[in-house]
Amino acid sequence: MAEHDNKGKEKVFSRRDFLKTSGVAAGGIVGGAMFGGVVGSLYQSDEGTQTAETETDTEGASSEGEVLDDARTYFSRGEDFETLSAATEKIYPEDDNGPGAIELGVPYFIDRQCSHFWGRNSREYMMGPFDYTAAETHGIQSKMTRAETLLFGVRRMLEISREEHDDDFANLDEDTQINILESFESGDVDITGVRSEDFFALLRNMTIQGVYADPVYGGNRDYGGWRMIEFPGPRMGWGNDIESEDFQVIDPEGLRTYQGGGM
Amino acid sequence: MAEELDKVDVVVVGTGWAGGIVSAELAKAGKNVVALEKGEEKIRSDYIGVKDELRFDNRYDIMQNLKGDTVTSRNEIDETAMPIRSPQTMQIGIDTGGASVHWAGATYRYWPYEFEMRTQTIDRYGEEKIPDEMNLQDWGITYEEMEPYYEMWEDTAGIGGEQDPLAPERNKPWPNPPMKETPSLKLFKDAASNLGLHPYQLAAGNMTENYENPDGEQLNACMYCSYCTRHGCDFDAKSDPIATVVKTAKRHDNFELRHKANARRVLYDEDENRATGVLYVDENSGEEFEQPADVVVLAAFAFSNNRLLMLSDIGEQYDPETEEGTLGRNFNGQYNHAFHGATGFFENEKFNLYMGAGALGATLSDYAADNFDHSDLDFIGGGAIELRQYGFAAISSSNNVPEGTPGWGKEYKDTSLHYAYRTLTIWYTANAMSYSHNYVDLDPNYSDQYGDPLLRVTYKFGDNERNIAQFGIERCTEIMEEMGADIVEPGSVPDEFNHSYTGGHYTGGVVMGDDPETSVVNSYLQMWDVDNLFVVGGSAFPQHGGHHPTPTIGALAYRAAEGIQMYMDEVEGQLVQANSRRRSV
Ligand SMILES: Cc1cc2nc3c(=O)[nH]c(=O)nc-3n(C[C@H](O)[C@H](O)[C@H](O)COP(=O)(O)OP(=O)(O)OC[C@H]3O[C@@H](n4cnc5c(N)ncnc54)[C@H](O)[C@@H]3O)c2cc1C
Ligand code: SF4
Numbered sequence: 001m002a003e004h005d006n007k008g009k010e011k012v013f014s015r016r017d018f019l020k021t022s023g024v025a026a027g028g029i030v031g032g033a034m035f036g037g038v039v040g041s042l043y044q045s046d047e048g049t050q051t052a053e054t055e056t057d058t059e060g061a062s063s064e065g066e067v068l069d070d071a072r073t074y075f076s077r078g079e080d081f082e083t084l085s086a087a088t089e090k091i092y093p094e095d096d097n098g099p100g101a102i103e104l105g106v107p108y109f110i111d112r113q114c115s116h117f118w119g120r121n122s123r124e125y126m127m128g129p130f131d132y133t134a135a136e137t138h139g140i141q142s143k144m145t146r147a148e149t150l151l152f153g154v155r156r157m158l159e160i161s162r163e164e165h166d167d168d169f170a171n172l173d174e175d176t177q178i179n180i181l182e183s184f185e186s187g188d189v190d191i192t193g194v195r196s197e198d199f200f201a202l203l204r205n206m207t208i209q210g211v212y213a214d215p216v217y218g219g220n221r222d223y224g225g226w227r228m229i230e231f232p233g234p235r236m237g238w239g240n241d242i243e244s245e246d247f248q249v250i251d252p253e254g255l256r257t258y259q260g261g262g263m
Numbered sequence: 264m265a266e267e268l269d270k271v272d273v274v275v276v277g278t279g280w281a282g283g284i285v286s287a288e289l290a291k292a293g294k295n296v297v298a299l300e301k302g303e304e305k306i307r308s309d310y311i312g313v314k315d316e317l318r319f320d321n322r323y324d325i326m327q328n329l330k331g332d333t334v335t336s337r338n339e340i341d342e343t344a345m346p347i348r349s350p351q352t353m354q355i356g357i358d359t360g361g362a363s364v365h366w367a368g369a370t371y372r373y374w375p376y377e378f379e380m381r382t383q384t385i386d387r388y389g390e391e392k393i394p395d396e397m398n399l400q401d402w403g404i405t406y407e408e409m410e411p412y413y414e415m416w417e418d419t420a421g422i423g424g425e426q427d428p429l430a431p432e433r434n435k436p437w438p439n440p441p442m443k444e445t446p447s448l449k450l451f452k453d454a455a456s457n458l459g460l461h462p463y464q465l466a467a468g469n470m471t472e473n474y475e476n477p478d479g480e481q482l483n484a485c486m487y488c489s490y491c492t493r494h495g496c497d498f499d500a501k502s503d504p505i506a507t508v509v510k511t512a513k514r515h516d517n518f519e520l521r522h523k524a525n526a527r528r529v530l531y532d533e534d535e536n537r538a539t540g541v542l543y544v545d546e547n548s549g550e551e552f553e554q555p556a557d558v559v560v561l562a563a564f565a566f567s568n569n570r571l572l573m574l575s576d577i578g579e580q581y582d583p584e585t586e587e588g589t590l591g592r593n594f595n596g597q598y599n600h601a602f603h604g605a606t607g608f609f610e611n612e613k614f615n616l617y618m619g620a621g622a623l624g625a626t627l628s629d630y631a632a633d634n635f636d637h638s639d640l641d642f643i644g645g646g647a648i649e650l651r652q653y654g655f656a657a658i659s660s661s662n663n664v665p666e667g668t669p670g671w672g673k674e675y676k677d678t679s680l681h682y683a684y685r686t687l688t689i690w691y692t693a694n695a696m697s698y699s700h701n702y703v704d705l706d707p708n709y710s711d712q713y714g715d716p717l718l719r720v721t722y723k724f725g726d727n728e729r730n731i732a733q734f735g736i737e738r739c740t741e742i743m744e745e746m747g748a749d750i751v752e753p754g755s756v757p758d759e760f761n762h763s764y765t766g767g768h769y770t771g772g773v774v775m776g777d778d779p780e781t782s783v784v785n786s787y788l789q790m791w792d793v794d795n796l797f798v799v800g801g802s803a804f805p806q807h808g809g810h811h812p813t814p815t816i817g818a819l820a821y822r823a824a825e826g827i828q829m830y831m832d833e834v835e836g837q838l839v840q841a842n843s844r845r846r847s848v
Contacts, residue, residue, distance in 0.1 A: 091671040097680050118322055125333040125348045127709065138336065138345040138762045139352035178672065204671050212657035213317035220657075229683050231617055231657040234314030236497075237486025238618035238654075245446050247613040247684060259312045 069218065070105070074114035074147060075154075079168060083158045084110060084150070084203075086170040090177050091207040098228040099221075106210035109219030110150065113206060119147035135198050142194045146202060153199035156191050157184070214255045223252040234258045265542055265551035271295040273827065274541050274556035276526040276571070279361030280813060281800040281820045282562030283508035284416070287478065288824035290518035291511070294831065297554055298512070299524035299543050301563075302327070302358030307505060310364075310495030316656035319494045323350035325365045326493075327357040332711035334566055336762040338723040340583055340700065345762075346709045346717065352763045354493075356564060359522065360504040362767050363813070367492035367621030368468030368501055370422045371647065371810035372413050372818075374632035375406035375431065377694075380806065383633065384643055392643060397725060398593050398697045399643075400805035403777035403839075404786040409818055410434065416817030420502035421474040421482050424466025429628040439471045443487070447614045447687055448625040451650040454745035460629045465649065467622035468502040478511040489654020491621035501621065523547050526567075527713065529559055529575040529796065538577070538796040544713070558827055561798045562820070568802040569594070569703050569772040570718040577793060578773075578783055581702045583721070589774075589783045591704050593697035594720065595807045596769035599757050600728035604648065604690035604739030607748025608665050608682055616684045619654025626650075630691070630738055631809050642730040644694030646809035648739055650687060660684065665750050689742060690754075691735025695768075695807035696727050703772050722760050732756045768812050770801035775819075777839070785839040787826025788819060794836050799823045 075081040085107040094100030101107070113119050130143040142149060157180060161169040165176055172180075181200065183189055189196035210219030212229065220226060226233060232250035235258070241248055256262060272294040275282045286298045318324045333353055335344035347353040356362025376383050381399045384392055393399050414434065423439030426432070441464035444452075448464070455462040469485035476482065485500040499506045512518045523546040530540040530553060540555035561568045572578050572590055581592035628634055631645045661679045663686035668678045706719035733756050740753045776782025779791040788803055790796045799820050801812045808815065826838050 092676060093673050095673060095676060097677065121349075123323070123328045123330060123350060125329040125346050127346070129708070131345070134345045139347060140349040141345060181671075207671075208661055209317055209321055209658055212661055213321075214315055216315075217317060226657055228680055229657050229660060231660065231683075234490060235488065237488040238615070239443075239485075239487045241615065242445055242487045242618045242623075243443055244615060248615055255312075255315055258314060 067105070067221075070108050072108075072111050074111045074119070075151065079158060080151065080154050081107060081111070082168065082170040083154045083161075086177060087154070087157065087181060087203060088207045088210070090174070090181055091204055092211050099224045101207055101211060103221065104211055104219050104224050105221040106207055106219045109210035109213070109217055110206050112218050114147035114150060119145060119150075121145040132194055135195055140198070142198070144193045149194050149199050149202055150206070153184070153191055153194070153196070153203065156189060156196075160189070216255050223254065226252040265553045267553045267555065270540075270555040270557070271297045272556065272831065273297070273558045273560060274299065274554045275560040275562055276541060277361060277561070277563035277567070277800075278359055278504060278509055278520065279356060279363035279562065279564065279800075280416075280504060280508070280817045281564075282560070283360065283363070283504035283512065284419070284817060284820035285560050285562055285797075285799055285824045285827065286512040286518060286520075287508040288821065289827060290515040291478075292828055293517060296512070296518045297556070298518070298520045299526050299541060299554070300359060300520060300522050301525045301546070302361075302522065304522040305359040305364070305495070305505065307499060311497045314488065314490035314494070314497070316490075316658055319365075319490070320656065321658060323354060323493070325358070325495065326350045327355040329353060330712070332717060334764065335706040335709050335717050335719045336764075337719070337721055338759055340721060343708065344706055344719045344721070347762060347764060352765060354765050354767060355566065356767070359509060359520075361564065364495050364503045364505060365493050366468070366503070366767070366813055367651075367653065369622040369624065369649075369651070369811045370417070370420075370424065370466040370468055370814050372409075372430070373406070373808040373810060373815050374634075376633040377644075377808045378402045378404060378406050378409065380644070387633065388637060388643075392637070394725060394727070396699045397727065398699055398781070398805075400593070400697070400774070400776055400781055402786070402805055403775050403782065404822075406431070408786075409815075409822075412818035412821040413814060415821045416814060419476050419478065419507055420468055420817065421470050421476055422466050422468055422502070422814075423471035425464050427463050427628050428461040429631075429634055437466060439474055442467050442469065442471055442485070442620065442623050444625075445615070445618075445623070445652055446612075447616070447652055448623070448650060450746050451625045451687075451689065451742070454742050454747075455627055455648075458741065458745055460627050460742075462625050462627045465622055465624035465626045465651070467620070467624075469620040469622050470500045470502070476507060478507065480507050480510055482506055485620050487618055487620045487623065487654070489617060489619045489656070491619070492653055524552075526563065526571060527574065527715065529561070529571055529577060530555070531575055531577050531793070536793055538793055558795045558797065558831060560823070560827065561796070562800055564800055565594075565596075565769050565772060565802040566718050568798050568800055570705070572773065572798070573705050573718075574715055577796070578790070580704055583700055583702055586699055589779070589781065591702045591772050592781075593771045593774045593805050594701050594703045594722065595695050595697045595771040595804065596722075597692070597695050597766055597807055598722070599761050599763055600724055600732045601646070601693045601695060601768075602690045602766070603732050603736050603754035603756065604688060605736065605743040605754060606686060606688045606752045607743040607746055608663075608750040608752075609685045609687070609747070610749045613684045614687070616652065616655050616660065616686075617657075619652040621653060622651075623653070624649050624651040630735070640730075640734065642727045642734065644696070644727070644731060644809055646692040646694060646731070646735060648689055648691055648735070648742065650689045666752055687743075687746070687748070689739045691732070691739055692810055693728075693731045693735055694809040696725055697771060697806045698725050724757075724760055729756050768801075768807065770804040770807050770812060773798045773802040774805040775803040776805060785837065786822070787829075787838045788823040789826055789830065789838055791837070794830065797823050797827055
């Protein structure tokens with residue numbers, strides 16, 4: 001093809017300029033080259049080893065080990081937050097494998113996500129008319145944001161606990177809590193503006209995301225979620241290990257380490 | 264009032280593979296080109312150090328914000344369509360490079376049969392094989408004619424692969440060698456070979472070696488970092504427009520790329536039957552501009568390509584009642600009938616599934632296109648059977664539980680931790696047909712931020728979709744059993760299209776062909792009615808091939824770019840008449 005031949009002739013730029021600006025050495029990428037110095041130094045040794053481990057565990061904590069960013073900024077009423085917390089723990093309970101949702105910081109993860117663009121539905125099409133029952137076939141259709149859905153859903157749980165069991169959700173025994181959650185899951189509960197199964201799916205998914213998202217979001221505390229599921233977190237790459245027959249258990253590192261450990 | 268800017272030779276809407284290729288080729292040819300991109304400017308640094316599953320796989324950071332506009336969707340002509348509100352179910356590319364940045368890189372050419380699907384189906388099985396309501400059409404171009412354009416795109420993109428034993432012999436090898444073989448891929452290939460099938464390594468847009476493309480752009484070897492599909496690449500190792508065609512175009516002073524430039528209309532002179540430019544809004548300032556041009560190119564993905572023509576009153580809207588009109592007709596795509604198969608759970612194997620790359624995979628073509636006899640089958644077409652090792656992060660891996668496992672609670676936790684890396688899924692990338700009842704038009708109820716109507720999709724499956732899905736599930740199940748999984752779960756055939764637009768394989772509506780009665784553009788993607796308007800992208804597919812669409816979009820973009828140059832420099836009017844291709848009556 002004539003056109004094909006022409007393509008090669010049309011180089012009006014200098015290849016040397018390009019190599020100079022792209023930061024890529026002719027021999028290809030050595031660990032960290034694309035990042036410049038900081039991250040590079042962390043990764044120059046074997047990717048699988050724990051060069052940066054010591055500095056990560058204490059980040060965000062005060063000298064007594066208290067986590068300073070564990071505070072509510074969306075859920076105003078303590079009782080709502082307690083209900084939320086107890087529900088997440090039922091969804092992802094502590095067991096022999098390791099910590100449950102509360103120890104992993106999941107309630108705070110959810111609280112923060114409620115103020116995030118995700119909770120505020122600021123990337124959703126939010127023009128009417130609305131018909132929340134169309135969620136059956138068409139995905140999210142509620143006029144309420146995710147944050148509102150979680151708040152009103154959790155309040156409804158608390159309300160049902162008090163009406164039917166004379167106590168706060170967080171104080172009920174495990175089986176009763178699970179029964180209440182199941183009634184939401186099966187769509188049996190009325191919540192104004194949203195189907196209870198949609199509320200439950202949101203709560204369930206946010207809980208799992210809090211367990212397994214990068215710790216930067218407030219959950220997966222101390223990489224507890226990643227350790228249980230044996231997920232190592234982001235690395236430059238796995239080119240050296242990907243053909244290996246054996247499963248590789250590698251100590252987790254998160255975004256903070258990957259980005260070079262902060263300013 | 265919109266401010267009128269200085270006229271240019273060509274205005275291109277969109278900067279994905281489609282718009283990027285046209286921009287690069289015309290900039291190289293010395294034309295004055297302005298490209299308009301609705302989204303922000305993104306450069307490589309935007310994707311460095313941001314490997315974050317939640318942000319990209321669960322919050323869809325790289326996808327279009329739907330606040331201003333989306334698509335409405337329904338199955339039946341007499342239903343009210345509902346808007347698809349969340350990026351959980353509507354994923355459209357945006358920003359420099361569009362969806363072509365976050366694609367996975369799985370690369371296939373379509374088959375000779377697929378470009379002449381109507382003719383060859385009738386030749387082999389008779390006309391009665393084609394259901395009445397199926398608008399099965401030839402593309403107006405053959406595989407032989409497409410091949411050089413496929414080569415151009417594959418060379419630009421640096422695809423790494425090996426010869427598919429069942430495909431037409433390649434004129435020359437893939438520009439790069441295939442990707443590495445992992446234990447899970449080897450298991451798949453061994454099982455398929457045992458069954459007499461012909462597995463091979465999936466061709467990939469993830470570089471297998473450092474590579475310089477014909478435009479002099481440098482790509483680096485893939486790191487198998489696994490944050491690939493739905494993410495941009497840290498390393499210039501995934502072939503995308505930012506690393507290739509947009510970069511190439513930007514080397515030329517006669518090319519200008521404007522971001523946050525949301526095209527709202529093609530300016531159209533009805534008397535002259537010419538496009539005169541594009542009206543767009545600067546999304547930062549809110550100001551409106553008219554960009555006059557000799558040639559207008561829409562390369563804004565299937566949704567916007569259709570909608571911009573409709574909003575601009577260009578072309579004749581298809582009406583499913585009368586079956587007249589061509590614009591919006593034959594809307595199709597790989598929706599939830601494709602990518603079904605079988606999942607296997609392995610008690611004694613644990614795979615390094617958190618390692619991977621977007622297009623790391625093994626595949627086979629024994630059940631693709633018309634490579635197998637359909638005489639006794641209740642469908643036409645086919646697809647590949649694939650095993651992919653994308654590299655799955657923790658949230659995604661926590662979904663790997665056998666059927667019957669509760670979705671939460673103690674048992675869920677224990678079971679999901681056990682199976683996280685013991686689960687493999689293979690699937691069938693089935694063809695998707697077009698039907699007289701499926702089309703797109705403007706929605707009567709919902710509008711965008713400017714009050715313009717949204718695009719409305721009316722789509723339901725034909726029997727072909729359900730039957731091909733069932734066939735794929737059965738074949739995948741056989742392979743998964745041979746792979747030795749302890750639990751084998753066949754997928755299930757969906758009853759109906761579920762209004763989920765998550766795979767990016769939506770096509771048609773501005774289809775190509777050799778007959779203006781059933782197509783909107785000719786085989787150079789030039790509009791039949793408007794000589795200086797070219798509509799580039801998957802919108803041109805008369806039906807969806809049995810593979811991922813992007814290589815064919817790339818190849819067609821090279822052909823369109825060639826056509827635009829011919830139109831500007833040599834030929835007046837319709838290029839296909841000038842080439843005297845066959846025209847049916
Ligand atoms: C998660 C995912 C994985 C995928 N993986 C694969 C794969 O492995 N293999 C494969 O073959 N395909 C894959 N695809 C499909 C692939 O991404 C698309 O086929 C391809 O990117 C389409 O290229 P395009 O240039 O037509 O559109 P895009 O790349 O989407 O470019 C269109 C551009 O137009 C812009 N635009 C739209 N409207 C306007 C307007 N009004 N004004 C101005 N600009 C506008 C958009 O912002 C966008 O930048 C995948 C898709 C997804 C979503
Ligand atoms: S897997 Fe390879 S191509 Fe994909 S993002 Fe990582 S390095 Fe880039």
